[in-house]
Amino acid sequence: MSRILPVLAVVLAIVVLWYAAAVKMNAAWVYDQAARAGEPAPAFSQLVRLTMNQDRPVLPAPHQVITELANSTLGMKISSKRSLVYHGWITISATLLGFAMGTGLGILLAVGIIHNRAMDMSVMPWAIASQTIPILAIAPMIIVVMNSLGVQGLIPKAIISAFLSFFPVLVGMVKGLRSPDQMQLDLLSTYNANGAQVFWGLRLPASMPYLFTSLKVGIAASLVGAIVGEMPTGAVAGLGARLLSGSYYGQTVQIWAALFAAALVAASLVGIVGIIERRTLKRMGMAR
Amino acid sequence: MIWVVFSLAFWVAAWALNVRLSHSSFVKTRIGQLIVPAIFGVTLLVLWQGVVTGLQVSPVILPPPSAIWERILASGPTLWADFQQTFMKGALRGYAIGCGAAFLTAVAIDRFPFLQRGLLPVGNFVAALPIVGIAPILVMWFGFDWQSKAAVVVVMVFFPVLVNTVAGLAASEVMQRDLMATYSASYWQSLFKLRLPAAMPFIFNGLKIATTLALIGAIVAEFFGSPIVGMGFRITAEVGRLGLDMVWAEIAVAALAGSAFYGLVALIEKRVTFWHPSQRG
Numbered sequence: 001m002s003r004i005l006p007v008l009a010v011v012l013a014i015v016v017l018w019y020a021a022a023v024k025m026n027a028a029w030v031y032d033q034a035a036r037a038g039e040p041a042p043a044f045s046q047l048v049r050l051t052m053n054q055d056r057p058v059l060p061a062p063h064q065v066i067t068e069l070a071n072s073t074l075g076m077k078i079s080s081k082r083s084l085v086y087h088g089w090i091t092i093s094a095t096l097l098g099f100a101m102g103t104g105l106g107i108l109l110a111v112g113i114i115h116n117r118a119m120d121m122s123v124m125p126w127a128i129a130s131q132t133i134p135i136l137a138i139a140p141m142i143i144v145v146m147n148s149l150g151v152q153g154l155i156p157k158a159i160i161s162a163f164l165s166f167f168p169v170l171v172g173m174v175k176g177l178r179s180p181d182q183m184q185l186d187l188l189s190t191y192n193a194n195g196a197q198v199f200w201g202l203r204l205p206a207s208m209p210y211l212f213t214s215l216k217v218g219i220a221a222s223l224v225g226a227i228v229g230e231m232p233t234g235a236v237a238g239l240g241a242r243l244l245s246g247s248y249y250g251q252t253v254q255i256w257a258a259l260f261a262a263a264l265v266a267a268s269l270v271g272i273v274g275i276i277e278r279r280t281l282k283r284m285g286m287a288r
Numbered sequence: 289m290i291w292v293v294f295s296l297a298f299w300v301a302a303w304a305l306n307v308r309l310s311h312s313s314f315v316k317t318r319i320g321q322l323i324v325p326a327i328f329g330v331t332l333l334v335l336w337q338g339v340v341t342g343l344q345v346s347p348v349i350l351p352p353p354s355a356i357w358e359r360i361l362a363s364g365p366t367l368w369a370d371f372q373q374t375f376m377k378g379a380l381r382g383y384a385i386g387c388g389a390a391f392l393t394a395v396a397i398d399r400f401p402f403l404q405r406g407l408l409p410v411g412n413f414v415a416a417l418p419i420v421g422i423a424p425i426l427v428m429w430f431g432f433d434w435q436s437k438a439a440v441v442v443v444m445v446f447f448p449v450l451v452n453t454v455a456g457l458a459a460s461e462v463m464q465r466d467l468m469a470t471y472s473a474s475y476w477q478s479l480f481k482l483r484l485p486a487a488m489p490f491i492f493n494g495l496k497i498a499t500t501l502a503l504i505g506a507i508v509a510e511f512f513g514s515p516i517v518g519m520g521f522r523i524t525a526e527v528g529r530l531g532l533d534m535v536w537a538e539i540a541v542a543a544l545a546g547s548a549f550y551g552l553v554a555l556i557e558k559r560v561t562f563w564h565p566s567q568r569g
Contacts, residue, residue, distance in 0.1 A: 006406030014410075058429065118307040121321075122328030132550035133543040134503040136420075137519070140511070140527045141535050145349055148530075216416075224418045231511055239421075247424030247512055255424055263417045270416050 018062055025058040026051035060253045068257040084261045090238040091226050092265060094154050098161020099222040103215065105162065106169030113170075114177045114203070115195070127170050135163055139228045157229035157238075164225040165218035172214025176207025205284060212277035219269045227262060239265070295338020302331040351533040359533040360540065366522070367541050374519040375545050377434035378506035382441025387498060390446045391491070394453035395479070408454060415447040423509040432513045440509040445498035449491070456490025457483055489564050492557040499549045503542060 030050045034041055042050060052061050060068075072084040109127075113120045139160050146156035180202050188198050230240030239262045246255035306324050314320040333353050339345070340352040347355060360367065397403040423440050430436035460483050468478040510520025519538050526534040 003405065006402050006404075007409050008406075010403070010406035010410050118303070118310040118324070121310045121324040122306050123325075125325040126329065129547060132500055132546045134500060134507055134546050136504045137507045137523055137542050138535075138539055140524055141532065141539075144527045144530075145532070148348060220416045220418070224420055227418050228420060228508060228511075243421055243424050244512070247428065250428075252425070252428070259421045259425075262421050266417050267413065 015062055018059075022057065022059045022061045023048055023051045026054055029054065029058070056250050057252055060256050064253055065256040065260055068253045069260050072257060073261070084239075084242070084257065087238050087242050087258070088261050088265055091223070091230065091240065091262075092269075094157035094226040094229065094238070095161055095219070095222045095265075095269070097154060098158035098163075098225060099165050099219050101158060102162035102165035102222065103169050103218060106166045106214075106218075107173050107211075110170050110173035110177060111199075113174050124174065127167060131167055131171070136160075136225070136228050138163075139225070140231075143229060157226050160229040161222035161225040164221040168214040168217040168221065169211070172210045172217075173207060176210025177203045179210065180206045208280060208284060209286060212273065212280070215277075216270050216273050219273055220266055223262070223266050223269060289342060291338045291342030293342075295335045295342070298334050298338070299331055302327050302334075348530045348532060351536060355533045356536040356540065359537045363534065363537065367537060369517050370519045370522050370538065371541055371545065373434060373515070373517045374437065374506050374510065375503070375549075378437030378509070378518075379441055379502040381434070382438035382506065383445055383498060383502040385438065386442035386445035386502075387449050387495060389442065390449035390494075391453055393446075394450050394457065398454060398457045399475075404454060408451065411447050411451045411454075415451060419444050419447075420505065420508050423505070424512045427509060427512045432515055437506045437509045437514075437518075441502045441505040444501045444505040448497045448501065449494040452490045452494030452497075453487060456487025459483075459490060460486040488557075488561045492553065492561065495553050496550060496557070499553055500546060503546050503549070507542065 027047055030047055031041055051057070053064065054060075057064070069084065072082060076083045109123070113124060142160055143156045146152070146159070184202060184206075185198065188202055193201065226238070227240035227243070230236075230238035231244050239258050242258035242261075243255055246252070246258060306327055309320065309324055309327075312320075336350075337352045337354060340350055351359075397407050420440070422443060426439045426443070427436045430439050464482055464486070465478065468482050473481065507520040507523070510518045511524055514521040519542055522538050523535050526532070526538070
């Protein structure tokens, strides 16, 4: 209870602030309407009522966003083009495919790096330096180039996702595979263990906490990649496309609903990885 | 075909050289540490150039590095204008405002354990969200010019810096804080003399993460509308007319700016936290 209460208080404060901001930011439109109709400016109580349910508010009130979110998830068929479940699934499938590709590639390269000194010295500095590069900027180019090669739909988005999740996993895995200390490695060499046995018996298990930490970063990054990857395609489908079409047509409520859906997806993806992490580490006796 | 064979041969030769170098004692020196990755980087460029020229890949799909370099030389003023618009105006101002606000907020909530316990989980949660998504909203609110880009950057860098600063302010040990108390140091004295210096490694960690986020935020926000200048604008516009050499030129500039920005922050960190074990090595 003592942990939940402060969080609830903060969330409540955010909601209150949001309502206040909604009133303030949407008031201009109400005054404008009143002035056009030749009426006197509305009183405060009426102003609040009028700012809460506009069609295209500058800042939609929280309940409007929740209603839109509920309508577009529960309120219509999943196959409908306006359903957020449909768009969300498109984004999630690209995210997961890209995440799997990026993670697999990252782990493979990490294994290569710790076993090959030349690879370590050549690739690792570039891998670290590449973290400082805004990779997301190449997203539109990948989409268009893949398109001109005849590859459309899921794959180009997944490649962007893979790109983004690849580097955290690579760096984390290299750190993790190197985490056994000299004493443990020496012990295995007194057992006359060969390279493969050291890898499967010591290095890989020891790297698990590092792997899961970077998986959580990686899956959040994958989702961002998939969402941004959906933007330059001309707003066909996916959460990113909902954001873009909302911004084209001034549908602010739709943007916010898509944003909330993206937040929910991100939270549940990271949460699922977290649950797997806890289960795995517990089974392996590494739970803290 | 001769190009492909040549570049593959170059690759094999460079790799053999790197294997030799990495097992020699030369790599222990500082120059050796730099030269091995440099050889690898050059190899990648040669391979790229050779394969693209040799297989006659259309420049619409992948332009060779030489064409990109020519484009950089030919359109220097455009690139410079885009860099100023996106980096100097959008990213840097947003970075300064966002990090400053996050730092002040962290110091403020540090005094109230209740707020700290409430804000930290929320901050951690928000840091994992796809915040770039608010870009279209902020572009609507603040218009197409750099103000909206700076606003996106502010929101993106705020939470990582906040979470790291709060963690950093808790990093000083109880013993050290007790010592300050026995000196009868006031809150502000112990903040400036003990807790802020002790928090610096954490704060700089947040600041370094934020450098990349700032550039990403500024570029992605331009995808949603911008004046006819800016790196994100140029990338989308040139992708539309298949001027991929210009796109790669912008990416090269972005990569350079991102690395330089990160390097600068890392350099300041080295100066400020010279006492920390990770800096003494």
